[in-house]
Amino acid sequence: MDQDLKAYFAKTLAEVSIDCVIFGFHAGELKVLLLRWKETDGWSLPGGRIFKEESLNAAAVRILQERTGLTEIFLHQYYTFGDTNRNTHFTEMELLERLEGFFGKGIFDELLHNRVVSVGYFALVEFALVQATPDWFTDECRWWNIADVPNLLFDHNDMITSALQALRQQIRNQPIGYDLLPEKFTMPELQKLYETILDKQFDRRNFQKLLMSYDILEKLDEKRVGVANKSPFLYRFDKQKYEKAIHSGISFSM
Amino acid sequence: MDQDLKAYFAKTLAEVSIDCVIFGFHAGELKVLLLRWKETDGWSLPGGRIFKEESLNAAAVRILQERTGLTEIFLHQYYTFGDTNRNTHFTEMELLERLEGFFGKGIFDELLHNRVVSVGYFALVEFALVQATPDWFTDECRWWNIADVPNLLFDHNDMITSALQALRQQIRNQPIGYDLLPEKFTMPELQKLYETILDKQFDRRNFQKLLMSYDILEKLDEKRVGVANKSPFLYRFDKQKYEKAIHSGISFSM
DNA sequence: TATCATTGTGTAAAATTTACGCATTGATAT
DNA sequence: ATATCAATGCGTAAATTTTACACAATGATA
Numbered sequence: 001m002d003q004d005l006k007a008y009f010a011k012t013l014a015e016v017s018i019d020c021v022i023f024g025f026h027a028g029e030l031k032v033l034l035l036r037w038k039e040t041d042g043w044s045l046p047g048g049r050i051f052k053e054e055s056l057n058a059a060a061v062r063i064l065q066e067r068t069g070l071t072e073i074f075l076h077q078y079y080t081f082g083d084t085n086r087n088t089h090f091t092e093m094e095l096l097e098r099l100e101g102f103f104g105k106g107i108f109d110e111l112l113h114n115r116v117v118s119v120g121y122f123a124l125v126e127f128a129l130v131q132a133t134p135d136w137f138t139d140e141c142r143w144w145n146i147a148d149v150p151n152l153l154f155d156h157n158d159m160i161t162s163a164l165q166a167l168r169q170q171i172r173n174q175p176i177g178y179d180l181l182p183e184k185f186t187m188p189e190l191q192k193l194y195e196t197i198l199d200k201q202f203d204r205r206n207f208q209k210l211l212m213s214y215d216i217l218e219k220l221d222e223k224r225v226g227v228a229n230k231s232p233f234l235y236r237f238d239k240q241k242y243e244k245a246i247h248s249g250i251s252f253s254m
Numbered sequence: 255m256d257q258d259l260k261a262y263f264a265k266t267l268a269e270v271s272i273d274c275v276i277f278g279f280h281a282g283e284l285k286v287l288l289l290r291w292k293e294t295d296g297w298s299l300p301g302g303r304i305f306k307e308e309s310l311n312a313a314a315v316r317i318l319q320e321r322t323g324l325t326e327i328f329l330h331q332y333y334t335f336g337d338t339n340r341n342t343h344f345t346e347m348e349l350l351e352r353l354e355g356f357f358g359k360g361i362f363d364e365l366l367h368n369r370v371v372s373v374g375y376f377a378l379v380e381f382a383l384v385q386a387t388p389d390w391f392t393d394e395c396r397w398w399n400i401a402d403v404p405n406l407l408f409d410h411n412d413m414i415t416s417a418l419q420a421l422r423q424q425i426r427n428q429p430i431g432y433d434l435l436p437e438k439f440t441m442p443e444l445q446k447l448y449e450t451i452l453d454k455q456f457d458r459r460n461f462q463k464l465l466m467s468y469d470i471l472e473k474l475d476e477k478r479v480g481v482a483n484k485s486p487f488l489y490r491f492d493k494q495k496y497e498k499a500i501h502s503g504i505s506f507s508m
Numbered sequence: 509t510a511t512c513a514t515t516g517t518g519t520a521a522a523a524t525t526t527a528c529g530c531a532t533t534g535a536t537a538t
Numbered sequence: 539a540t541a542t543c544a545a546t547g548c549g550t551a552a553a554t555t556t557t558a559c560a561c562a563a564t565g566a567t568a
């Protein structure tokens with residue numbers, strides 16, 4: 001296994017890597033996918049190295065696929081992190097020593113002491129479709145509520161903070177939801193998604209009017225059944241019009 | 255000189271570099287600063303390598319300083335370009351061969367055949383203050399009207415295109431002008447800047463009302479003299495309020 | 509069968525954006 | 539010296555968008 005890793009290192013770039021903030025939405029909460037490093041309680045974002053013959057975007061797609069099993073997902077490059085101390089500055093010494101002990105000095109140095117620039121992507125995925133899968137360095141891969149994210153390894157807390165800012169920028173100028181929600185959803189569910197991302201409440205009547213004005217939603221004849229009180233109608237995105245709105249841009253002004 | 259270059263290569267990252275789109279505004283035209291490579295008619299963006307102990311942002315500031323002489327400038331990281339063929343794909347073979355002939359195979363390979371990821375920044379500078387200075391690889395450094403930019407080396411035309419998109423995004427959500435205009439300017443000059451960047455005409459009365467509503471401009475008692483017809487008043491940005499508006503954000507909705 | 513939280517639909521007020529009028533200015537032409 | 543004229547300063551009304559809120563309908567639960 002150590003040999004495989006050496007070969008992997010040899011075939012990939014040493015000074016640039018990729019980290020991904022994978023957003024999901026479930027039970028009215030915004031979540032991110034995190035990995036726990038083997039034999040430690042240190043968590044980090046999903047990430048990986050770039051093959052020498054592989055484009056940046058292709059590498060990001062591959063990493064996403066490896067961690068979630070998904071291939072068709074929204075992926076957006078939002079910032080490149082290039083501080084010289086980003087490997088270690090935000091991580092406690094004790095945890096670094098534990099990692100060094102477990103992985104051995106060779107791997108540890110290559111991975112954590114080299115100066116590496118990391119390109120940040122964020123992804124929007126449908127929660128229910130994700131098969132969370134750890135990588136070689138990690139034991140566990142699972143969702144965390146955005147509000148409950150612990151202190152992470154490296155500069156990954158910063159990465160999440162600025163990914164959330166980028167997502168908020170995104171939601172104000174482009175339709176969002178096709179990638180985060182199941183195919184059919186109710187208007188209150190869509191509203192809750194917007195409210196969660198922007199951390200802001202909206203009047204449901206005005207929200208519905210604004211969203212419908214974008215002409216990207218299709219109201220279905222079905223209603224959600226078995227839910228408390230009055231059954232809400234189901235909606236679905238019109239993929240064609242949705243794509244068009246992504247290109248022309250919208251303005252979510254609430 | 256070749257020794258210096260080797261030492262420079264040894265002290266800098268090999269897989270990541272920086273390229274900067276430096277915007278200026280003069281005589282009602284938006285301009286970018288370009289460099290002509292020695293003994294060729296191939297033009298490129300200002301760029302450079304990153305010292306191993308230098309953060310990405312510090313390297314960008316240094317490169318800006320080296321090309322313009324300016325230290326206090328608006329600088330914004332907007333995208334990282336990571337296609338595998340970005341070195342050569344958009345450049346004619348003939349020109350590449352001329353560069354190889356002039357610089358020698360060693361330098362050429364290091365510079366143009368290695369796979370390099372480039373972090374794109376754009377800068378906004380005051381045209382009159384710039385001391386355009388070529389670097390080791392180039393003979394000439396001068397302004398080009400954005401509309402007249404020729405076919406550039408590497409993927410640099412793409413870089414300008416997406417930098418302009420990022421600038422347009424910027425101008426709609428943040429005040430712009432402090433970095434591009436001289437200290438004192440007239441309302442029509444400010445309007446022309448907005449119109450040039452967004453490639454769109456505005457009603458001058460509505461433009462003035464909107465800009466004044468941001469509460470970042472200070473109307474002076476002076477007028478611009480010696481200009482045709484009625485002399486317009488001079489304005490200046492209130493730096494304090496301008497900074498505050500950058501943080502809170504504005505919405506340029508015209 | 510009554511209750512009640514939630515949803516569906518609509519309307520009026522407030523705020524913002526857009527369109528445009530008119531007097532003033534000061535260099536230029538006569 | 540004076541008339542001309544394009545550009546500027548300042549303002550108002552219409553159109554549109556955003557915001558606030560009213561009320562009936564629904565369907566699970568008590």
